[in-house]
Amino acid sequence: xxxxxxxxxxxxxxxxxxxxxxxxxxxxxxxxxxxxxxxxxxxxxxxxxxxxxxxxxxxxxxxxxxxxxxxxxxxxxxxxxxxxxxxxxxxxxxxxxxxxxxxxxxxxxxxxxxxxxxxxxxxxxxxxxxxxxxxxxxxxxxxxxxxxxxxxxxxxxxxxxxxxxxxxxxxxxxxxxxxxxxxxx
Numbered sequence: 001x002x003x004x005x006x007x008x009x010x011x012x013x014x015x016x017x018x019x020x021x022x023x024x025x026x027x028x029x030x031x032x033x034x035x036x037x038x039x040x041x042x043x044x045x046x047x048x049x050x051x052x053x054x055x056x057x058x059x060x061x062x063x064x065x066x067x068x069x070x071x072x073x074x075x076x077x078x079x080x081x082x083x084x085x086x087x088x089x090x091x092x093x094x095x096x097x098x099x100x101x102x103x104x105x106x107x108x109x110x111x112x113x114x115x116x117x118x119x120x121x122x123x124x125x126x127x128x129x130x131x132x133x134x135x136x137x138x139x140x141x142x143x144x145x146x147x148x149x150x151x152x153x154x155x156x157x158x159x160x161x162x163x164x165x166x167x168x169x170x171x172x173x174x175x176x177x178x179x180x181x182x183x184x185x
Contacts, residue, residue, distance in 0.1 A: 112183020
């Protein structure tokens with residue numbers, strides 16, 4: 001059963017039904033960002049090996065920015081007249097992806113898996129941008145700004161996985177476990 005997210009009021013210039021669709025779209029973005037920030041902290045805490053300090057220190061600014069993104073999305077939901085559901089139960093109950101699957105592992109293995117995580121997040125942001133752009137340029141702009149940062153973070157991750165010839169060690173991986181093995185090899 002789909003929840004009716006149509007607000008009682010919304011920002012000027014957007015119909016209530018359209019605002020409800022945006023709220024639903026943004027709620028999934030909020031879940032993805034909350035999940036990503038926790039996944040990044042998990043990597044930060046569980047990374048080991050010779051590249052430990054580089055990856056450990058690279059991750060914290062990403063965590064901070066992703067948390068800011070989540071706050072921006074939640075505030076946009078509220079501005080549209082919705083309720084931002086930021087509880088763990090809502091995240092787990094509504095997400096459409098599996099939990100991060102790598103525990104304590106070599107830095108490069110974590111980065112291999114994290115590359116796939118970023119790919120999934122970036123692809124879903126691009127789809128959300130397309131949908132939001134049909135209704136609301138302010139929401140579209142918010143998502144575009146976040147996309148730029150997420151793509152930069154993936155570039156930082158991929159720099160550790162790329163050969164001097166431009167090939168990603170994880171290029172053929174389809175699961176986090178495959179990417180971790182390919183990245184760590």
